[in-house]
Amino acid sequence: MNRDAGEVKNGSMQARVIAEMRRRIIDGDVAPGASLSETVLADEFGVSRTPVREALKQLQTEGLVEIRPRVGTFVTTPSRREITELFEMKELIEGAAARLLAQRGRVPEIDSLERNLREADAAVEQDDRERYAALVQEFHDLLIAGSDNSKLQAHYRILMNQLAYSRLVNTSLSQPGRASQSDREHHLVLELILEKDGDSAERVMREHVRASRRALLAGLPVDGRRASAKPKPGLAGS
Structure with a gap:
């Protein structure tokens, strides 16, 4: 050779x-x-x-x-500070993505987001946390794709890799009531995007990411103990 x-x-x-x-x-x-x-x-x-x-x-x-x-x-095991910092960046990027998508009109990602929310509603109704967690990831990925900004998408992918988000989303959704609240927040974000209200879509998307961060940190260990009760199977309490 x-x-x-x-x-x-x-x-x-x-x-x-x-x-x-x-x-x-x-x-x-x-x-x-x-x-x-x-x-x-x-x-x-x-x-x-x-x-x-x-x-x-x-x-x-x-x-x-x-x-x-x-x-x-x-x-790597991210510290609580590192997770907080990464979520602060996630908030900025996803807020910007919501604004950009609101400016684009009826693009294919909108149809995919509407389908995603119908399936998410069913997953919450059926108490299927695993399915809902997968749909949460898809919702955020579709939002980023809908921004039609390759630089934003590249930075987002690096960020999500560092967060290892698929692990963290399950911790966030283990908090009582978080799944159904998350679903409602997703619906509101899409409603504002459809109304082409970029300012409000960005604001609500950022609020949604902050709420997810709070739920996640509430479920992470503190001094070797969980900050809240152990998560139960399914979406109980939501």
Whole structure:
């Protein structure tokens, strides 16, 4: 194999490791604080340690892992302060997205958002937290896509990767009444977008993100204990 071919192969292997490890961390398949072994990962992916090492460096740049020299590599566990700061950025970006979408008129994302809310209403009615959590993520993704701003979308994706949002949304929705309140907030945001009221859509979207942050922080551990009662299956209490 010539040098160029070898570099291409290593690059594709590295990209494969990055994509899969990023997915595992974001989806919660690998727990926060978990140790990641270069040797174990190299064996699992059938590659040398070099592409794994470079992949972990990229994931550190994205804020998903922490490399401690002479100690090891660990999945990042965001502090409450870091989560608060990330949600402050989420609030700004999603508020801007709501405003931009309100200016665009009847675009395909609007139809998708209306379908999303019909399914979300049914999930809340059926007490199906897992389904509703997935629809929450989709709602926010559709809102960002509807902004039609590639720079905003790129920054949002980096932000959401650092938050590992799919893990956090379940904690937020575990709070009594949060699921049904979240659903109502989504409906109001879309109503304002349909009315082309960008100022109000941005304001309400930002309020929605702040409410989600409060619910999330209420469910996170405090000094080794949960800040509230343990979440119960389904959407009980909503």
